[in-house]
Amino acid sequence: MSGAEVGQIAMNALLLSGVLAVVALGFALVWGITNIVNLAHGAFIVIGAYVTFGLHDFWSMDPFLSIPISMAALFALGFLIQRALINQIIRAPLLATFLLTFGLESLIVNLLRFFFRADTRSVMTAYSGAALALGPVRVPYIRLGALGVSILLVLLLAAFLTRSRLGRAIRATGMDVDAARLTGVKVATVYAITFGIGAALAGAAGSLLSMIVPFDPNLGGGYTERAFIICVLGGLGNVVNVLAGAAAYSVVEVVVGSRLPAFSQAITFGMLVLLLAVRPQGIAGKAFS
């Protein structure tokens, strides 16, 4: 490998880790606080991608401007799903919530396929092809912008969770539901808001991905798996853990993807299984604090 190649691989990993951090943060927040592994997370990402695609297609809205809209729409959807559906059976055995979100994923993906067809879409803007040249390393502007948005969202989420009253209520609920209830936290509402925030982050990630990769209704599944792997690598402890997991995973994906593309899934999952076998409880604890 030449120096330029290594530089490009490192840059690609950095650019990928931004979006993956947003994907994984939403997933980790929901998992850490409500103990739900949300298999519909990828489906939320796809909805976000179609929101941006639709707004760009019909009203020529700049894809970056549509991010808040896609986040708001998914927050509302996530809030409703948790409130009306998942809260109803959340204390049932694990398989129940797991299957419920699996059912949701199947439902959402196929409704999208029904309305938008399985055609591959992409959001093309005037600046889509342009790239910054850092010596021999290419940095597409879109990916750079996506990294900027990702950093902004991560900072906003971290500030929200640590500084605001609601954010602290969310963390308290994640640490101890009963104690939080005793201090007057409305757990059902906090769960719904948490799930809504997780969905909103998925929406933002979907909007970003729609500019970066061509997509169809099946885009999401792979991202749910990636989010899970990142959470296992980094742990659910706090925002920094998830960021570290996203960075580590991105390096593996970019390196494996450039060397052995046919076995990328087999290798990443092989690593995951090995890792889990050595540390069955995952790398870090459970609470999102």
Next chain:
Amino acid sequence: MARAVLLAVVLAALLLVPSLVSPYTLLTYTSALCLALMAQGWNLIGGYTGYAAFGNVAFVGIGAYTTGLLMLSRWHVPFVPALFAAALVSALLATVIGIPVLRLKGHYFAIATLGVAEAFREIASAWDDLTNGATGIDLPVRSDSRFFYYVALALVVGGIVITARLERSKLGYGWVAIREDQDAARMLGIDTTVFKVAAFALSAAFAACAGGIIAYQDIHVAPDDFFKIEYTLQMIIACIIGGTGTVWGPPVGAAVYQLLSTYVWSHFLELHPTVLGVLIILFVVFLPRGLMDLFRRMAAVARGGRFGSDVFLANVRASRLE
């Protein structure tokens, strides 16, 4: 006594099916039986042992490839021995995979198995020398749909007998103990690893049989047709519909699923997976114990008990967040 008569009538009806329906319709019955087989397998690990295995499709695929490759090999192994060999290979692979993976709990186990299935799909697509890559392999043609139906029926009946025997054995009680409280089970002296690996290996053998039958009937095995997550989903849904951790749940669930699925296919082709999604959600929320539980309650009503909408809301009442 009434039960024995009912069973005899059902079995007689099932034996007569091939003479009553067209060879094409018979394919639907055979698919239902293959699904029942997969569900019976999943029931052992997912139902009795309580481990949410999300990758059993790996063993459907391995069963299909092993059966096909043995029949095509220079020994030209006949179908039935090839099928048994496939079950054995699957069970052995499940043992090797299960020893590390079954140490995981809850979500971690579920996703790890999901990953194992994905990995096998990639291996089957990429290992050109053995599996002929994404193109797949072609099996000898046998256009005798009755043959496949009777093989599948025999295996499902065998599966019912095996499950019923296991349920009342040391192994079965051990599985249920692990499901209810693994630490307590270990304290009782149950070697949880051995028990869990046994459940996983048996479930793989069932899945492999289903895969082998489907492969020979479809005469073509390609990675994407066999290592597809829909199979995993279908076997879990069949178990949930019928009732997990029961002898009759998986076959009943598979029959009901196939009925619904065929109906939806023929009337709303486009919305087929959407309807499946809704079905999963409805069953998980309102009938998580499945139809067998509903039947039991209805039988209790016939003997003078009370039957209310409570049956459907019991789960929500017990597990909602206040």
